[in-house]
Amino acid sequence: MTAPTPQIPLIDLNDGRAIPQLGFGTYQVPPADTEKVVTAALEAGYRHFDTAQMYGNEDGVGRAIAASGVPREELWLTTKLNNSFHERSAALEATERSLEALGGRIDLYLVHWPLAMHDDVARVWEVMEEVRSDHPVDSIGVSNFTPANLARLSEAGLSTPTVNQIESNPYFVNDAVRAACADRGIAVEAWSPLAQGAVFDDPQLTALSEQVDRSVSQVVLRWVLQRGDIVFPKSSNPERMRQNLELFDFELTDEQMASISALHNGTRSGPDPDTFDWRG
Numbered sequence: 001m002t003a004p005t006p007q008i009p010l011i012d013l014n015d016g017r018a019i020p021q022l023g024f025g026t027y028q029v030p031p032a033d034t035e036k037v038v039t040a041a042l043e044a045g046y047r048h049f050d051t052a053q054m055y056g057n058e059d060g061v062g063r064a065i066a067a068s069g070v071p072r073e074e075l076w077l078t079t080k081l082n083n084s085f086h087e088r089s090a091a092l093e094a095t096e097r098s099l100e101a102l103g104g105r106i107d108l109y110l111v112h113w114p115l116a117m118h119d120d121v122a123r124v125w126e127v128m129e130e131v132r133s134d135h136p137v138d139s140i141g142v143s144n145f146t147p148a149n150l151a152r153l154s155e156a157g158l159s160t161p162t163v164n165q166i167e168s169n170p171y172f173v174n175d176a177v178r179a180a181c182a183d184r185g186i187a188v189e190a191w192s193p194l195a196q197g198a199v200f201d202d203p204q205l206t207a208l209s210e211q212v213d214r215s216v217s218q219v220v221l222r223w224v225l226q227r228g229d230i231v232f233p234k235s236s237n238p239e240r241m242r243q244n245l246e247l248f249d250f251e252l253t254d255e256q257m258a259s260i261s262a263l264h265n266g267t268r269s270g271p272d273p274d275t276f277d278w279r280g
């Protein structure tokens with residue numbers, strides 16, 4: 001049976017909409033398992049889901065949602081334009097496929113990677129603006145955009161993205177990009193908040209988790225929330241899914257927050273946007 005959804009704060013976006021600050025990530029959830037995993041996440045109480053054309057699992061997300069009976073207006077669905085579809089006609093076709101998979105509406109649609117070594121990000125963003133006007137796509141944003149990529153959009157006189165989804169975790173805090181987003185009124189979504197599992201081997205995080213009597217995952221996710229970012233941890237395990245939702249009945253002190261930020265050592269969990277060149 002579906003658990004009650006905890007009260008999740010909303011983050012205001014610069015287009016007048018508001019996004020739930022905590023959701024569920026689906027990267028590396030295999031397509032064949034996605035319907036089952038997302039159904040379990042819905043049962044655990046998640047209502048905000050992050051998928052992507054690149055993950056190959058939008059169909060499973062859409063099937064789980066359709067079967068759940070949860071009213072669509074209670075859900076937030078984010079997906080992302082894949083790297084090979086930046087050109088206008090390919091982007092429009094890919095958008096149609098995503099809409100079909102996800103039940104006809106997308107809350108937030110992101111440019112997944114800038115690929116600025118090949119493409120002018122301003123041209124891609126013009127296509128996103130067209131998609132938002134002509135399709136049931138409510139908000140548009142970017143992912144993995146550097147400050148230079150964001151500056152290119154403003155130089156071209158285009159609209160400001162609502163969000164920038166970037167890697168951010170204790171080992172790669174990404175504060176320069178977060179500051180560039182804050183300056184422009186762009187909300188930050190923190191991907192790989194658990195450094196894809198690396199946080200669980202960290203003695204300092206283990207010690208802190210014992211001190212506050214919470215799991216390492218809860219401590220790190222709470223750190224992301226207190227920094228004001230949006231977050232959507234991935235887990236295929238229903239018990240861990242539930243644990244990752246229980247973040248609103250404790251607080252980290254300023255000192256504890258600073259001790260987690262001090263773990264930054266510049267180690268990324270994923271690719272560097274300045275060099276990532278995958279267009280599969």
Ligand SMILES: NC(=O)c1ccc[n+]([C@@H]2O[C@H](COP(=O)([O-])OP(=O)(O)OC[C@H]3O[C@@H](n4cnc5c(N)ncnc54)[C@H](OP(=O)(O)O)[C@@H]3O)[C@@H](O)[C@H]2O)c1
Nearest residue numbers: 025026027050191192193194195196217233234235236240
């Ligand atoms: N825009 C982008 O370029 C981009 C890139 C990467 C990710 N993302 C988004 O960000 C989301 C989150 O990032 P991520 O999936 O890379 O990694 P993550 O959420 O940092 O970590 C996921 C890993 O942590 C484990 N885990 C989760 N909760 C746990 C808990 N309570 N206790 C112990 N282990 C736990 C999971 O294992 P189990 O499944 O076994 O629990 C999995 O191995 C993605 O799913 C995706 O939606 C976006």
